[in-house]
């Protein structure tokens with residue numbers, strides 16, 4: 001155990017983060033419609049089948065739908081101050097285009113929120129996390145269709161109307177920049193046997209920006225102290241060498257991420273994006289009020305996930321040897337170790353990202369995902385010795401403390417998957433992040449029992465000491 005030198009502020013939001021389709025299960029209960037995740041047997045980063053296949057782990061998740069009370073009690077035992085979760089759009093609007101919401105779906109989230117409050121845990125809602133109603137993909141073509149902005153608006157407004165006085169912290173879209181890398185996941189863009197066009201990708205992104213800004217503005221109308229953030233997957237890129245060309249490439253690569261927070265935090269398209277779109281021959285269809293909508297609906301804080309850093313090089317030989325994991329590939333950083341899935345572990349990169357984002361926007365930061373996916377071994381006597389996870393998290397929290405000392409305004413930390421859940425990129429239950437082990441395998445076999453890992457008590461101490469006892 002080490003002592004961090006710097007305290008986090010009072011009320012710091014320690015906790016964990018999950019997404020509906022990765023843990024709820026009950027995919028066809030309570031009036032729920034089919035979502036893109038329900039037909040993505042290979043993981044939600046991959047194009048789906050359009051029909052319901054037989055086995056898909058997202059159908060079962062870890063059955064949070066019926067076990068949420070037990071799970072939330074465990075989070076409370078760890079001392080969680082906040083719990084980030086997403087709303088399954090298809091529980092509320094089964095096909096996406098209905099006029100009225102499904103009351104039974106809302107009731108489930110009423111219950112989850114009430115349970116969190118019972119334990120003094122602040123609910124943090126992601127309105128849309130890597131899924132959408134399959135109906136909006138099949139019948140409207142996903143987010144490239146402007147009408148989807150209206151459907152999202154209806155969905156978001158129902159949630160904001162119902163929960164604004166119960167929930168202070170919100171995010172509009174999970175990892176919105178991943179649209180560039182996995183357009184099906186975020187934007188519902190899918191072309192059978194073909195590439196999705198860049199025109200459609202950027203048009204879909206524009207529609208999400210407009211939809212997000214509308215939700216922010218509506219939230220502000222309802223509650224003056226509401227906090228609605230963007231959520232980007234931070235992907236800091238280092239130049240492989242001090243060669244100016246490498247630096248230039250790293251900067252360009254980072255702009256693929258910063259583009260998103262720039263628009264959502266500043267309220268307009270930066271000149272480098274306008275130039276890039278022009279060079280690509282892409283013309284965005286904008287409605288007359290869009291610029292004003294973006295300007296009015298800037299976010300209150302910058303939410304982001306952080307798992308790893310990336311490296312850019314112009315060296316052709318090095319490029320051949322690229323790795324970087326199952327989510328995105330990149331060049332190997334010779335100074336870093338990687339997880340079993342090739343995600344390069346870089347705690348100092350988190351301090352750098354915090355400084356970079358705070359310098360750029362001067363808005364509070366909220367680290368809403370971080371963690372280490374690993375294969376855990378359940379030993380006799382219900383023991384899981386996940387020291388590697390503790391080491392990973394400790395090293396990252398130490399760097400967060402240094403970022404705070406640098407002057408960064410950091411409001412919270414919700415590590416990813418506090419309870420084991422289905423992986424987004426692999427659709428398995430092999431890659432685990434939790435403090436709580438779930439006895440279920442990738443085929444869906446197992447007792448589904450919840451078992452505390454070694455990291456459970458460790459995180460409890462971290463929270464109880466407000467990040468001092470690491």
Ligand code: BGP
Pocket residue numbers: 019130174175233305369373416422423424425426431
């Ligand atoms: C983020 C997603 C999450 C989550 C996490 C870990 O990109 O927002 O949904 O799954 O990554 O990824 P994986 O599950 O692939 O290990």
